[in-house]
């Protein structure tokens with residue numbers, strides 16, 4: 001089974017000389033199961049490249065697209081996903097919805113004619129929507145579990161399990177702090193309550209969700225110095241990503257959702273610091289920084 005990163009950048013596409021190695025596209029991760037069945041995490045601008053590769057390879061497509069949340073950087077690639085325009089292809093979109101807006105409406109809205117020339121109902125592929133809350137649904141031969149992470153309005157984390165192997169995808173997550181959560185009020189109240197009900201460290205929810213994963217992909221948008229000025233933005237610094245990986249005892253941590261203004265050299269530096277911390281603290285997991293085109297076996 002194989003993972004390929006098509007978009008690793010947070011918030012805004014960031015092409016240019018300084019981001020060539022880690023990439024400028026926003027989140028999209030391709031997961032291939034043993035028989036080539038396809039599950040995609042997020043529809044950021046990286047989805048365009050994946051769609052082009054699928055179309056070039058030919059054949060029909062039957063895939064799942066799991067969307068963490070509908071902020072621009074996680075859905076913007078969808079209108080450029082060529083397989084969605086091809087009759088006979090089938091796509092199931094998995095994500096959360098709110099009381100006011102359905103999952104279908106979230107995807108359709110960004111293709112409203114005032115923003116985009118092609119509307120969702122004009123796409124030729126068969127597109128099904130599967131709204132979820134915190135639950136486990138079957139995807140091909142695997143199981144996909146969902147959990148609300150801590151991010152403005154809401155965002156989902158995903159855990160894909162196939163046999164005894166598992167990948168956890170947690171982008172756009174911030175460490176939950178009881179005091180600041182009460183002041184901020186920018187996250188769905190029901191989700192805040194889930195964390196407040198947790199005994200001890202509220203982030204234990206996240207540690208338990210990621211427990212023993214072969215690969216943990218986690219938000220590492222900020223440095224610790226930057227984070228203090230960005231509390232409530234819904235993102236982590238790399239030290240929290242390391243904490244989740246160590247508490248959950250995962251095998252490999254992938255630093256993800258790089259800040260849009262972070263150069264390749266600065267990401268190298270963060271990775272060096274993380275590896276130094278891991279050694280210093282005696283942790284056993286590997287750490288890599290997500291890069292466009294990077295493939296990982298699992």
Ligand SMILES: [Zn+2]
Nearest residue numbers: 010011073172
């Ligand atoms: Zn994001």
